[in-house]
Amino acid sequence: MRIVLTLFLCIAVSVPAFAGPPADGTYTSTDIGGSMLPGRYSESWFNTKLSVNNTLNEASWDGSTLAGQWHWYCPWIVSPPTLLLSTVDGLGNGNKIWKVTYTGGYCWLDGGGPWAGGDAFYLANINTWNAIVTETYANFVEVGTIRNHDATATFTGYPTDCMSLSVSNTEKISDTNHVAPLPAGYPDFMDWNGCVTRPNDTPGEWGDVDGITFTIFGCTPLATKQSTWGAVKSMYK
Amino acid sequence: MKNAIHILLLAALMVGSAAAVWAGPPLNGTWKSTNGDFDEGTATTKWAAGSFIGAGNTIYGRSAVGGVFTNDWTINCPTVVAVTPIVPIAGANGNAIYMFTYAGGYVTLGGPGNPWDGGDAVYTGTIDTYTELRTIQYVASKITGATSDHSVSAHIQGYSDACVAWGIGNGVLRGGSSPSLPLPFLYPTLQSVKGPGYPDYPGAACVLGPNGPGHWDDVKDLTVSITGCSVATEPTTWGGVKSMYRR
Numbered sequence: 001m002r003i004v005l006t007l008f009l010c011i012a013v014s015v016p017a018f019a020g021p022p023a024d025g026t027y028t029s030t031d032i033g034g035s036m037l038p039g040r041y042s043e044s045w046f047n048t049k050l051s052v053n054n055t056l057n058e059a060s061w062d063g064s065t066l067a068g069q070w071h072w073y074c075p076w077i078v079s080p081p082t083l084l085l086s087t088v089d090g091l092g093n094g095n096k097i098w099k100v101t102y103t104g105g106y107c108w109l110d111g112g113g114p115w116a117g118g119d120a121f122y123l124a125n126i127n128t129w130n131a132i133v134t135e136t137y138a139n140f141v142e143v144g145t146i147r148n149h150d151a152t153a154t155f156t157g158y159p160t161d162c163m164s165l166s167v168s169n170t171e172k173i174s175d176t177n178h179v180a181p182l183p184a185g186y187p188d189f190m191d192w193n194g195c196v197t198r199p200n201d202t203p204g205e206w207g208d209v210d211g212i213t214f215t216i217f218g219c220t221p222l223a224t225k226q227s228t229w230g231a232v233k234s235m236y237k
Numbered sequence: 238m239k240n241a242i243h244i245l246l247l248a249a250l251m252v253g254s255a256a257a258v259w260a261g262p263p264l265n266g267t268w269k270s271t272n273g274d275f276d277e278g279t280a281t282t283k284w285a286a287g288s289f290i291g292a293g294n295t296i297y298g299r300s301a302v303g304g305v306f307t308n309d310w311t312i313n314c315p316t317v318v319a320v321t322p323i324v325p326i327a328g329a330n331g332n333a334i335y336m337f338t339y340a341g342g343y344v345t346l347g348g349p350g351n352p353w354d355g356g357d358a359v360y361t362g363t364i365d366t367y368t369e370l371r372t373i374q375y376v377a378s379k380i381t382g383a384t385s386d387h388s389v390s391a392h393i394q395g396y397s398d399a400c401v402a403w404g405i406g407n408g409v410l411r412g413g414s415s416p417s418l419p420l421p422f423l424y425p426t427l428q429s430v431k432g433p434g435y436p437d438y439p440g441a442a443c444v445l446g447p448n449g450p451g452h453w454d455d456v457k458d459l460t461v462s463i464t465g466c467s468v469a470t471e472p473t474t475w476g477g478v479k480s481m482y483r484r
Contacts, residue, residue: 026381026426032409032455084323084336087366087390087403093464094403095388097370099323099334130324132334132370134386136405136460143267144460146407148372148384150324150332167332167374169384169407171271171458208271211409211455213374213382213426217330 020118021158021219027114029168029212035114037062037069038210041170042182044189045203049142049175050081050098050133056105057187058149058170058209066187069113070214072151072166075105075129076192084132092140102129104192107153107164115216124153124164145172149209161218168212175205182206261356262396262466268352270406270459275309275351276300277459280408281431283438283451285316289380289413289422290335290373292317297439298456300347304434308347308359310461312389314443315342315367323370329378339367342443344391346402346461353463362391362402369408379423383410385454399465406459411435413452428453 028034037060046053055076059067081100088094107124109115115122132148147170155162176182182189182200189198198204268274278300285293298312319338326333346353346360353360366389373383385408393400412428415421422429435453437445 134405138462150372167372215376
């Protein structure tokens with residue numbers, strides 16, 4: 001009886017041990033020749049753009065499904081953005097460049113992605129998230145916005161040096177000042193407080209994510225030894 | 238006879254002037270490449286001192302579709318005059334952000350076929366400001382990727398001082414020479430050989446040539462705005478011309 005219980009225990013324990021961390025490597029999005037899906041984003045506003053607590057939600061997009069391969073959600077703006085440069089003239093024409101710092105948030109990766117290492121999925125806590133937000137104005141009206149995003153994250157369930165780095169481009173498509181509500185096919189608006197969804201008719205913006213370079217490092221699988229029945233039995237003799 | 242020659246010369250001059258006037262400035266408005274209003278493109282930067290992050294580097298960009306250059310726009314040779322770290326790198330792995338301030342150069346906007354077409358074959362704008370914010374990813378002390386926000390403003394030549402164009406666009410690093418400073422690129426994640434869809438390297442006097450070193454980017458998600466260029470021009474009658482020279 002003890003041997004049977006031991007057998008079940010070994011099987012149960014061996015499943016997570018054989019799963020393994022995501023594969024180290026640098027992955028790029030398909031628009032720049034890689035195998036990783038580009039995506040879409042939304043940012044819920046509290047209560048206008050570039051406000052503290054505005055919360056991001058980015059998800060892969062294959063043309064029909066959101067978040068099938070990756071999902072970064074709930075980093076929020078932690079302090080008032082810094083205006084790095086403004087060329088907007090007295091007529092309200094020109095460009096503005098902002099640096100925005102976010103905090104918190106999570107990363108989810110499908111286990112079947114190009115980083116597959118055995119687990120059904122991977123979770124990570126976002127450590128840092130920065131955005132460079134470049135706006136263009138005509139007659140004091142913002143008529144276009146692009147962003148650089150960069151992030152670092154640490155995978156849960158693995159050693160703390162198992163991390164990821166990400167850089168990407170985004171382009172804003174529209175916002176609730178022009179079109180409401182948030183259209184279908186874009187990630188839900190999220191609330192930084194509790195990381196829960198907000199109604200899609202609350203203020204916010206949305207757009208595309210591409211030009212992604214995503215690197216996983218420090219996640220080399222730990223060596224696993226194959227056990228023979230003799231070895232298992234010998235542990236309980 | 239002398240008066241007749243005088244009038245003929247004046248007529249010829251007016252015809253020539255009228256042609257230029259009738260060509261006309263670009264139309265005012267805002268257009269986006271992602272709406273299909275005009276083409277996205279590529280850009281190549283030549284390094285002055287062998288560095289991906291360095292003063293003296295010069296950029297040349299041009300609209301392109303499917304690896305074939307088009308005539309919607311060009312960015313001609315603004316040169317980096319200052320590099321400002323915004324978020325520094327710490328250690329061998331991480332992301333860093335730099336601000337590149339450029340000076341000099343000019344842009345062109347093709348006329349026919351483009352939404353801003355006002356009659357001229359091409360519009361040339363002297364660059365007033367050009368700034369790039371570049372976010373760089375480093376892994377094991379190698380550059381694995383980078384994205385950029387480009388922004389530019391320019392005065393359109395040949396029209397009033399109020400006739401200005403400005404724009405923004407995303408850049409994404411696709412490849413480059415492996416720099417000795419500050420750090421090498423990771424190949425083959427990044428390309429080591431520049432493909433045909435990327436411009437040649439901009440050299441002295443903005444003459445393009447095959448020799449680097451440098452790097453190349455895709456340029457996309459562009460927004461272009463033009464304002465102050467809709468100066469009304471009135472057609473001139475012969476009576477009006479002659480009345481100018483009556484005593």
